[in-house]
Amino acid sequence: MYFPCKDHPSDEPNEGVDMKITIPANLVVAGPGLLMSVKTKKNKSTYHWKTNYTISNYCILFNIGKYNVAKDTYTTIKGNKVPIEYYVLEADTAQAKMVIELKKRDTKILEKYFGEYPWAKEKIGIAEVPNSGMEHQTMITFDNKFKYKTINGQQYSDNLFHEYAHEWWANKVTNKDWAHMWIQEGIATYAEALAMLELGGEVAYNTMIDGHRRGVKNRKAMVLGDEITEEEVYSGGDIYGKGSFFMHSLRYLIGDEVFFPTLKSLATNPKYTYDNFVTTDDVEKLFSTSSGKNLKPFFDFYLRTTDVLDVSVKEIGFQKYQIKVNNFFMPLPFDIIANDKINKVIIPAEGIIINSIFSPQIDPKGFYLKKITIY
């Protein structure tokens, strides 16, 4: 099959897409948007799927299988009723109810942080596939083999949640170039940590963030410059975990009262969504404006280099220590434990001196990627 298109994220058909797929009548086609008609002639059926929304070309896709369709309805945060359709393989039909229940719960979490489900005029769609899944708009695919984690007594699937978070981060908020792919993958991965925050509180959130941190390779910067290939962007591997950890650091740096509304505004402001595209600079400018801080050095450090903060703790006198960040000069807040007390302290470029009985502990909860040297 040939599909003529400009194979670049900045090219989306604004008026949507029609797809007509003819298959043997014993099979079913799952596609994006609305199912306009199914016409059966002799032993063949033609499925007409139509989406009226702007859509990334890699989401213009369909799956064919021996599917049953499990249905339900979801009421969005704005009160719109959206059909839920789960294209489940016939053999797995008994699992459908559970998947749909999780999907409703996950929608609530995603709407809380990122605003209303983006495709409310069409559907919430899921199709079971035999691969790791993909964020196909209004028909995300997944294959978790119906295995779930239990978080605080509640069932949860990373695979299902991650692909679903892409309805906001990738499908609604789309990066303009492969170079900025961390926005889609990093924030969708960070969304998984927010699911933990909802289901299991800060402890579950921190456990997941710590996993993201441990996965950071720092072999290549996350943003390597425009006009690079998709393969080059994905080959470093850090756009997922380091992208998520970057959001975690940013949350600490600017505080929850600025971070969460700004993240939501990135996902809801027409300037950044649907027909429009985003770059790393757009994200930085938005967070800089809302926090009243010039965050460009911080964005550049995390996203355009593989460096980590180089922090030194030097004993310079009796119970006196100098703490300094040696390779980054924007004042940053740090949690410091000194004399058994934890304080959030701003460390300026020239460093600070604190009094402490023992060598102070810097950033014990791990808000930054860093290396600490104690002299």
Ligand SMILES: [Zn+2]
């Ligand atoms: Zn992803």
